[in-house]
Amino acid sequence: MKYAFFPGCVSQGGAPELYPAARMVCDRLGIELEEIPGWTCTGAGVIQEKNQLFGDTLNARNFAKAERMGLPILTICSTCQGVMSQANHRMRNPEYLAEINSYLAEEGLEYSGNSEPKHLLWILIEDYGLDQLAPHITRQLTELKVAPFYGCYIVRPTEALDIAEHPERQQSLEMLIDALGATIIDFEGKTRCCGFPILTINERNSMAMVGKHTSEVKDLGADAMVTPCPLCHLNLDGFQPKAASQARRSIDLPILHMPQLIGLAMGMSPTELGLKKHIVSTGPLEVKVGGRR
Amino acid sequence: MDVTIRVKRQDPEATGERRLPHWQEYPVSIADNATVLDALIQIREDDDGTLALRCSCRSAICGSCAMRINGHAALACKTIANTVVQNGVITIEPAGVMPVIKDLVVNFDLFWEKIKQVDPYLKHIGQVPESEYVVSNEAMLHLSGVTACIMCGACVSDCTVLEVDPTFLGPAALAKAYRFTADPRDGDNQGVSTERLWALSEPSGIWDCTRCNECVQVCPKGVAPMDRIMAMREQAIQAGYANNNGARHTDAFTESVGHSGRLDELRLPIKSVGMMNLPALMGYMPVALRALRRGKMPPIAHKNVENVEAVRRLFQKMEPEPAPPQVSTNSPFG
Numbered sequence: 340m341k342y343a344f345f346p347g348c349v350s351q352g353g354a355p356e357l358y359p360a361a362r363m364v365c366d367r368l369g370i371e372l373e374e375i376p377g378w379t380c381t382g383a384g385v386i387q388e389k390n391q392l393f394g395d396t397l398n399a400r401n402f403a404k405a406e407r408m409g410l411p412i413l414t415i416c417s418t419c420q421g422v423m424s425q426a427n428h429r430m431r432n433p434e435y436l437a438e439i440n441s442y443l444a445e446e447g448l449e450y451s452g453n454s455e456p457k458h459l460l461w462i463l464i465e466d467y468g469l470d471q472l473a474p475h476i477t478r479q480l481t482e483l484k485v486a487p488f489y490g491c492y493i494v495r496p497t498e499a500l501d502i503a504e505h506p507e508r509q510q511s512l513e514m515l516i517d518a519l520g521a522t523i524i525d526f527e528g529k530t531r532c533c534g535f536p537i538l539t540i541n542e543r544n545s546m547a548m549v550g551k552h553t554s555e556v557k558d559l560g561a562d563a564m565v566t567p568c569p570l571c572h573l574n575l576d577g578f579q580p581k582a583a584s585q586a587r588r589s590i591d592l593p594i595l596h597m598p599q600l601i602g603l604a605m606g607m608s609p610t611e612l613g614l615k616k617h618i619v620s621t622g623p624l625e626v627k628v629g630g631r632r
Numbered sequence: 633m634d635v636t637i638r639v640k641r642q643d644p645e646a647t648g649e650r651r652l653p654h655w656q657e658y659p660v661s662i663a664d665n666a667t668v669l670d671a672l673i674q675i676r677e678d679d680d681g682t683l684a685l686r687c688s689c690r691s692a693i694c695g696s697c698a699m700r701i702n703g704h705a706a707l708a709c710k711t712i713a714n715t716v717v718q719n720g721v722i723t724i725e726p727a728g729v730m731p732v733i734k735d736l737v738v739n740f741d742l743f744w745e746k747i748k749q750v751d752p753y754l755k756h757i758g759q760v761p762e763s764e765y766v767v768s769n770e771a772m773l774h775l776s777g778v779t780a781c782i783m784c785g786a787c788v789s790d791c792t793v794l795e796v797d798p799t800f801l802g803p804a805a806l807a808k809a810y811r812f813t814a815d816p817r818d819g820d821n822q823g824v825s826t827e828r829l830w831a832l833s834e835p836s837g838i839w840d841c842t843r844c845n846e847c848v849q850v851c852p853k854g855v856a857p858m859d860r861i862m863a864m865r866e867q868a869i870q871a872g873y874a875n876n877n878g879a880r881h882t883d884a885f886t887e888s889v890g891h892s893g894r895l896d897e898l899r900l901p902i903k904s905v906g907m908m909n910l911p912a913l914m915g916y917m918p919v920a921l922r923a924l925r926r927g928k929m930p931p932i933a934h935k936n937v938e939n940v941e942a943v944r945r946l947f948q949k950m951e952p953e954p955a956p957p958q959v960s961t962n963s964p965f966g
Contacts, residue, residue: 348894348895348897349895349897351931352895352897352898352930352931353897353923353928353930354928355928355930356928376938377893377937377938377939377940378893378937379889379893379894379937379943380889380893380894380895382886382889383885383895384843385881385882385885385886386882386885386886386889387862388843388862388865388866388882389865389866389869389882389883389886390866390886390950390951390952392950393886393890393946393947393950393951396946396950397889397943397946400942400943400946442946442949442950445942445945446939446942491842491843491844491845491846492845495844495845495846495848495849496845496848496849497849527703531792531795531844531846532792532793532842532844532846534842536842536843536844537793537839537840537841537842538901539877539881539900539901539904539905540839540840540876540877540878540881540904541797541835541839541840542915543797544793544796544797544800544840547796547797548792548796548842551795551796577919577922577923578919580918580919580922581918581919615926615927616926616927616928617926618922618923618926618928
């Protein structure tokens with residue numbers, strides 16, 4: 340299995356522990372990743388609110404490059420997934436696609452409109468097969484109670500994400516947690532917003548969202564929350580102390596990147612998975628899974 | 633079809649346990665093509681006359697029966713029951729955000745207050761035309777996408793911002809505002825609703841939306857409130873109302889990617905809150921220091937992507953010239 344790898348900015352920026360963890364896990368699973376040369380940001384929905392054409396053209400450029408590699412696209416970011424899917428959805432309009440291709444022509448690129456970028460989460464379920472994970476699982480996670488947190492862009496809007504064709508995508512994270520042998524802590528907020536997009540605009544509201552979700556699952560007895568979205572991770576982990584002080588309570592809920600949870604189940608050490616780089620200590624969780632002696 | 637309707641009930645005026653939210657299950661036998669509303673009416677008529685719900689037209693026009701079905705807002709009359717059964721159960725809750733009056737009936741005061749706040753009527757500034765306003769078919773067709781709103785409150789129910797902050801104008805009122813900012817008759821003689829866009833750029837307005845897409849997903853009429861909010865952000869920036877964190881964030885983000893191909897995460901928050909905004913910048917210090925201690929700061933030197941010139945050329949071709957900044961001294965809405 341080989342993919343054109345689209346890591347996204349945050350996996351090498353604000354959440355630098357994600358990139359190596361994802362690479363290591365994919366490598367051990369036999370999923371070969373070849374990074375798209377000179378890939379650009381998807382626009383994260385931010386560029387699109389000001390200049391949709393520019394944002395969509397950037398995505399078409401990445402897709403065209405992957406097509407040239409002859410490989411399907413794999414991403415490790417919910418936000419990138421959503422923005423790529425939405426851009427792709429709009430480019431189903433042949434006139435719009437032609438307009439975008441006219442801009443790409445200068446660089447000698449052309450996008451066919453046929454790419455289907457997929458998050459590693461979907462790939463594990465749809466291409467790899469969750470049952471194929473079993474032989475790689477060496478660490479018992481039964482005692483570990485994990486709450487899913489999707490990130491808005493990988494669940495909505497359903498039309499752009501082809502949910503009608505792939506209804507299992509709406510339960511994908513729970514399916515993965517279950518396949519890894521951990522215990523699912525279900526909660527209503529799992530598909531809600533983490534607050535990251537308004538962090539610099541209305542920090543109070545952003546912190547209220549972090550506080551609400553993390554304290555809710557903490558009170559349900561979760562040991563950790565797992566997310567396929569590094570932007571959610573930035574807010575839920577990096578800003579959790581601030582959210583806790585705004586909520587006037589302690590929370591201390593470790594937030595795991597999805598590949599880190601997979602890696603833990605595969606017996607990798609917390610250190611090599613970058614858990615030491617988290618703001619909220621993962622110590623108690625490490626003790627629980629026996630990763631810390 | 634036999635199905636269990638699990639309803640979250642509450643009667644704030646009652647005494648005892650019924651006062652608090654609690655679940656009640658109703659096993660019903662309904663036709664295969666019955667709607668969720670059909671099932672609820674059947675329960676009320678045949679099994680339990682105390683179950684309170686609002687409904688009227690039964691054909692997705694009146695907007696009375698928005699409620700949460702399996703956790704997400706929807707019109708009960710537009711939802712075919714057999715499409716939402718999960719393991720023999722359909723879970724029904726009152727709409728969110730708005731306070732419960734009884735069972736599935738919520739108080740809409742907050743909803744209407746927000747609609748009133750955006751002055752939901754045409755406001756022309758300047759010279760009034762001698763005869764009637766002439767508006768193109770195209771402009772009205774575009775507006776029909778927003779005027780399709782039936783004020784059911786589904787978007788307000790599931791708005792992730794209103795859930796934590798009742799001061800936010802919210803998706804319904806903001807979609808209503810767009811109905812005017814995009815109307816060529818509103819605003820100045822060029823159809824630019826400068827006063828509205830100024831007011832909407834204030835806190836609790838267009839920039840407070842998280843872009844979570846919940847409202848787009850749950851709207852039964854395809855109004856896509858969030859997309860309208862994004863369009864108003866563009867309108868506001870174009871009209872020169874860019875002196876706020878939201879507009880600065882969008883500008884800085886676009887510029888960073890337009891110049892280097894990727895996001896400069898270290899400089900983005902600084903540019904968003906403003907270089908001179910020392911209190912806000914100081915507020916980030918503890919977070920930055922914690923990140924630094926853990927070795928997870930974004931790289932100080934931001935690198936360009938391979939063949940960055942191609943990206944810059946795209947950016948130069950597509951990015952419109954910024955409008956001159958607008959200075960407004962007092963609010964047109966008092």
